[in-house]
Amino acid sequence: MEDYIVIGCGFAGAVVARQLAEKGKKVLILEQRDHIGGNAYDEKDSHGILVHKYGPHIFHTEKKRVFDYLSRFTDWYGYSHEVVGKVGDKLLPIPFNLNALELVYGKEKAKQLQKILEEQYGTEVKVPILELRKDKRPEVWQLAEYVYQNVFLKYTMKQWGKAPEEIDPSVSGRVPVFLSRDNRYFQDTWQGMPKEGYTALFQRLLNYPGITVQLSVPAEKVLSFDRESGRVYFEGKEYGGTIIYTGAIDELFGCCYGRLPYRSLDFVFEYYPEEFYQSHGVVNYTVSEDYTRITEFKRLTGQICEGTTIIKEYPRNYTGEAGQKPYYAIQNKENQALYEKYKSLAKCFPRLYMLGRLAEYKYYNMDAIADRALELAESLY
Numbered sequence: 001m002e003d004y005i006v007i008g009c010g011f012a013g014a015v016v017a018r019q020l021a022e023k024g025k026k027v028l029i030l031e032q033r034d035h036i037g038g039n040a041y042d043e044k045d046s047h048g049i050l051v052h053k054y055g056p057h058i059f060h061t062e063k064k065r066v067f068d069y070l071s072r073f074t075d076w077y078g079y080s081h082e083v084v085g086k087v088g089d090k091l092l093p094i095p096f097n098l099n100a101l102e103l104v105y106g107k108e109k110a111k112q113l114q115k116i117l118e119e120q121y122g123t124e125v126k127v128p129i130l131e132l133r134k135d136k137r138p139e140v141w142q143l144a145e146y147v148y149q150n151v152f153l154k155y156t157m158k159q160w161g162k163a164p165e166e167i168d169p170s171v172s173g174r175v176p177v178f179l180s181r182d183n184r185y186f187q188d189t190w191q192g193m194p195k196e197g198y199t200a201l202f203q204r205l206l207n208y209p210g211i212t213v214q215l216s217v218p219a220e221k222v223l224s225f226d227r228e229s230g231r232v233y234f235e236g237k238e239y240g241g242t243i244i245y246t247g248a249i250d251e252l253f254g255c256c257y258g259r260l261p262y263r264s265l266d267f268v269f270e271y272y273p274e275e276f277y278q279s280h281g282v283v284n285y286t287v288s289e290d291y292t293r294i295t296e297f298k299r300l301t302g303q304i305c306e307g308t309t310i311i312k313e314y315p316r317n318y319t320g321e322a323g324q325k326p327y328y329a330i331q332n333k334e335n336q337a338l339y340e341k342y343k344s345l346a347k348c349f350p351r352l353y354m355l356g357r358l359a360e361y362k363y364y365n366m367d368a369i370a371d372r373a374l375e376l377a378e379s380l381y
């Protein structure tokens, strides 16, 4: 009998499983998809180009222990992520920064605006758009309005079906206005792409005595939870070990309080027999088109190959329909309250732990999930 059953084989599940196995525990991972790696999974398409099946994943972190930990399982391709937003015929650096300011207003006016902004906020600082919009000085107000209308409003409407002020400020705050010439999307000390891809990283992470991975096994087929007694049954027999669940928390309990809202995405892949499709790894369509962004994989991975594959992301409501996937928790007070109800339910089971984006209903980046998984494993030794 395994000491641990881990549900889900993305960053959360794979890291916690490895840590426990290194302590001599037996760990069974049950994954409902037919592959490891969760949403970070990558594979070569029919043209031999390495693509991220569930949208672009760019690793970046300030957490040295996470970087050091993952570096045990991969070398890195030193990619610094840069994004531009397509506004009319302009490609503006995103986050909107001093270079973008110059492209929109010209050198002279941009200089004046920079001075006015720096007086209030300082240099090399990040200012959330919703904060900048509160600035009453006419020049700043006008600039904030430009950025709001051309960078945030329509992109956010597409992504969330809501305006920026209707979503949690931590979400729009992920992409601030940056009073800097630095065009990088992330300023983290460590950033890059796993040299041979994420799937290879996961293969090494999971290749350890004591770890068994079963693919194409939906947890609800083999596990059942009895709330009254707090008992858990695995394949019909009472299971006395510990369960770490990394899937959607509402689905674990049959959505008994109603579905937690998530945003989903449809991905459309396109191949072009050209060297490159666009000038940057990611181009955000911040005012036009139905998709939010186009990513060109070989610009992220540095792969040298003939032709190029891109991906377009079309945001969708998540309804739970077969084949749809929940990618983003929609954080607000009401949804948090619903989440808390499921969390209390999970507490009926003393040896059940919730871990990751879906189980904790949070907007975690990959490094934050890996960090949480390391923490959870430590707390269990």
Ligand code: UDP
Residues within 6 Å of the ligand: 085, 094, 151, 152, 153, 155, 156, 159, 171, 172, 173, 174, 175, 284, 286
């Ligand atoms: N955002 C925006 N315009 C952009 C980029 C981001 O309005 O050009 C907003 C949008 O609401 C988005 C959020 O900022 O959902 C966070 O963006 P991020 O790039 O971090 O999203 P992710 O890569 O996690 O999908």
